Amino acid sequence: MTPPSSPVVSCPTCHKKTEWRTDNEFRPFCSERCKLIDLGDWASEAHKIPSDPANDDEPSNQDSYYL
Numbered sequence: 001m002t003p004p005s006s007p008v009v010s011c012p013t014c015h016k017k018t019e020w021r022t023d024n025e026f027r028p029f030c031s032e033r034c035k036l037i038d039l040g041d042w043a044s045e046a047h048k049i050p051s052d053p054a055n056d057d058e059p060s061n062q063d064s065y066y067l
Contacts, residue, residue, distance in 0.1 A: 013037050 013034035
């Protein structure tokens with residue numbers, strides 16, 4: 001009996017097809033290069049998580065803990 005094959009996913013950066021395996025330390029990326037490109041995009045704020053702009057200026061209860 002043959003073991004099940006690993007799922008094939010697209011690298012989020014270059015879209016190259018790569019196998020999703022536990023021995024791929026860069027998954028879901030195909031390489032360290034693609035992983036670092038993505039990290040740089042987050043650091044330069046090219047990627048952002050949307051938020052409600054109406055609440056950005058108001059401190060939350062959690063924020064007041066640090067004041």
